[in-house]
Amino acid sequence: MSLANFVTIGQxxxxxxxxxxxxxxxKLLLSLVLLVFIFVVGKLLPLLALFVLAMVCAAxxxxxxMHLVRGMRPILILIVLTVVIQLFSTSGEPLxxxxxxxITKEGILVSxxxxxxxxxxxxxxxxxxxATSPLDLTFALESFxxxxxRIGFPASEIALMMSIALRFIPTLxxxxxxxxxxxxxxxxxxxxxxxxxxxxxxxPVLIPLFVSAFRRADELADAMESRxxxxxxxxxxxxxxxxxxxxxxxxxxCVVAMAGxxxxxxx
Amino acid sequence: MKNNALKKIVRxxxxxxxxxxxxxxxxxxxxxxxxxxxxxxxxxxxFFWPEAIAGLAVGCFISNLLWSPFGVIDWTxxxxxxLLAATLTFLLSRTKKIWLGAIPPIVINGLVVxxxxxxxxxxxxxxxxxxxxxxxxxxxxxxxxxxxxVAGQIMLGEAVALGVLGVPLAYxxxxxxxxNEGL
Numbered sequence: 001m002s003l004a005n006f007v008t009i010g011q012x013x014x015x016x017x018x019x020x021x022x023x024x025x026x027k028l029l030l031s032l033v034l035l036v037f038i039f040v041v042g043k044l045l046p047l048l049a050l051f052v053l054a055m056v057c058a059a060x061x062x063x064x065x066m067h068l069v070r071g072m073r074p075i076l077i078l079i080v081l082t083v084v085i086q087l088f089s090t091s092g093e094p095l096x097x098x099x100x101x102x103i104t105k106e107g108i109l110v111s112x113x114x115x116x117x118x119x120x121x122x123x124x125x126x127x128x129x130x131a132t133s134p135l136d137l138t139f140a141l142e143s144f145x146x147x148x149x150r151i152g153f154p155a156s157e158i159a160l161m162m163s164i165a166l167r168f169i170p171t172l173x174x175x176x177x178x179x180x181x182x183x184x185x186x187x188x189x190x191x192x193x194x195x196x197x198x199x200x201x202x203x204p205v206l207i208p209l210f211v212s213a214f215r216r217a218d219e220l221a222d223a224m225e226s227r228x229x230x231x232x233x234x235x236x237x238x239x240x241x242x243x244x245x246x247x248x249x250x251x252x253x254c255v256v257a258m259a260g261x262x263x264x265x266x267x
Numbered sequence: 268m269k270n271n272a273l274k275k276i277v278r279x280x281x282x283x284x285x286x287x288x289x290x291x292x293x294x295x296x297x298x299x300x301x302x303x304x305x306x307x308x309x310x311x312x313x314f315f316w317p318e319a320i321a322g323l324a325v326g327c328f329i330s331n332l333l334w335s336p337f338g339v340i341d342w343t344x345x346x347x348x349x350l351l352a353a354t355l356t357f358l359l360s361r362t363k364k365i366w367l368g369a370i371p372p373i374v375i376n377g378l379v380v381x382x383x384x385x386x387x388x389x390x391x392x393x394x395x396x397x398x399x400x401x402x403x404x405x406x407x408x409x410x411x412x413x414x415x416x417v418a419g420q421i422m423l424g425e426a427v428a429l430g431v432l433g434v435p436l437a438y439x440x441x442x443x444x445x446x447n448e449g450l
Contacts, residue, residue: 011333035339078384085413118387125339134332154321161280161325168284169329176288195303199431202305206436210285210309211445217281221274231273 011067011129018246019061019127024136025143026247030254031128037258038120044113046265051116053257054123061131071126072119079115086111138162139241157231164220172213179208279322282312286326290334303424306330308432310349310372313357314365315437315446320353340383348379365437369429376425381418 014020019027041047058068072079092106129137142159149155180190183204190201289306306326312319327349328342335341355371440446 032339078387121340121387125335128339129332134329137332138329157276158321158325161276161283161321162329164277164280165283165287165322165325165329168280169287172281172284172288173291195427196431199303199305199427202308202432203435206289206305206308206432207439209288210436210440213281213285214278214445217277218274221277224277225273229273231276 011071011126012133013130014133015062015131017061017131019057019131021246022131022250023241023243023247024132024140025241026243026250027128027132028137028140028144030251031124034124034254034258035121037262038117038124041261041265043265044109044116046261047113047116047120049264050257050261051120051123054120054127058123058127061127063127063130067130068123068126071122075118075122079118082114082118083111086114134166135163136241138166139237156235160231160235168213168216171216172209175212176205176209179205179212275316275318278316279318279325282309282316282319282322283326283329285309286323287330287333290326290330302420303427305428305432307372307376307425307428308436310352310356311365311368311429311433311437313353314360314368315440317357320350320357323353324350340387344383345380348376351375351379365434365441368437369434373422373425373429377418377422381414381421384421385414385417 038047038050041050087103087107088101089107092104094102094104095108096103132140138159142155142162145153145155145158180188184190188201188204190198190205192198193201286306286309289309290304309319309326310323313323324346328346331341331345335345349372352371352375355375356368359368359371
């Protein structure tokens with residue numbers, strides 16, 4: 001992968017939409033709650049309503065439809081497998097049977113339900129990562145972790161590790177690119193052979209990459225230390241996100257929507 | 268000692284970043300149903316460095332943040348599985364047998380990731396009984412055969428990454444004396 005492709009890593013697209021403008025902490029929290037909520041809804045139609053609402057959010061965030069569809073691609077095999085197994089293994093009113101296999105009405109409904117749940121799950125994640133930068137997401141996570149400091153969890157150390165790692169990624173990516181090119185020029189082949197051969201061909205990449213990463217880490221630690229960096233001290237930020245009116249409105253809307261869907265699903 | 272603390276954090280970051288780079292789209296390949304994530308080779312590292320535990324968890328989290336189709340579930344449970352496996356690998360380092368350190372990532376990831384992937388596929392539902400009596404969730408409609416297939420696929424992928432890449436990496440690091448360099 002060349003460095004130019006790095007821009008496309010992750011799914012974040014910087015736009016100015018109501019969803020992008022929300023506080024990252026609110027977005028992460030709402031996504032987590034929604035995720036759990038998806039598993040609470042036990043009926044097809046209320047789940048469909050939730051899906052429609054998710055699509056409204058996607059439209060608000062200006063997520064292109066193709067981007068959403070592409071997000072589903074990694075789980076395509078999973079969807080097909082799920083449908084096949086659920087379709088034939090659910091007992092109920094038989095609709096169709098051939099070669100000793102029976103498709104039931106319940107099987108179709110269960111397949112639809114599970115697939116919709118998977119799609120909804122992926123959609124929420126796609127919308128979140130489309131509208132929130134990785135840096136903002138780590139900030140949100142850090143602020144959720146901070147209370148854990150009281151019970152001895154190394155929250156600020158982990159947060160520091162995360163920010164340095166994010167900064168390291170482009171550097172190491174460039175390094176990997178160089179190593180791959182260097183080994184290719186020596187006759188290395190990364191794309192042929194079976195699964196074992198292909199994994200094996202990565203040994204000459206992995207070892208130099210690893211050694212170089214460690215050397216860079218030690219250099220960086222020395223550089224930070226010589227600039228008087230002290231671990232465990234509170235860090236300051238250039239931009240501190242603040243909760244605004246829009247964040248409260250978003251939370252309120254979500255609560256109302258979830259309450260509505262929940263009531264519908266237990267009626 | 269302060270110097271060492273910072274060094275450990277930065278080293279953890281380097282491991283995390285290496286994990287992310289190795290998880291890049293070019294380094295996850297699948298052969299039929301078996302997916303191999305090359306970055307999983309690094310899960311052997313807690314055998315030598317305890318800071319690798321945090322590094323791997325952070326690396327796994329960022330990778331899943333960037334590319335995982337399952338989103339939040341992978342960020343939390345996937346990271347948890349990595350954390351648990353890395354801690355066990357670290358504990359097994361007392362045995363001095365490198366191949367033993369490769370076992371926790373294979374088994375834990377297979378079991379935990381396999382579990383939530385099969386839950387997502389609806390192979391069994393976690394049903395909460397009416398009225399939340401006693402907060403006990405019951406596993407209904409459990410299709411254990413399907414779970415074993417999913418877990419087995421993940422274990423095979425992990426075994427390839429660790430057996431072909433991870434364990435040889437560990438032996439090379441040990442043999443070349445890199446472990447004692449600049450500590």
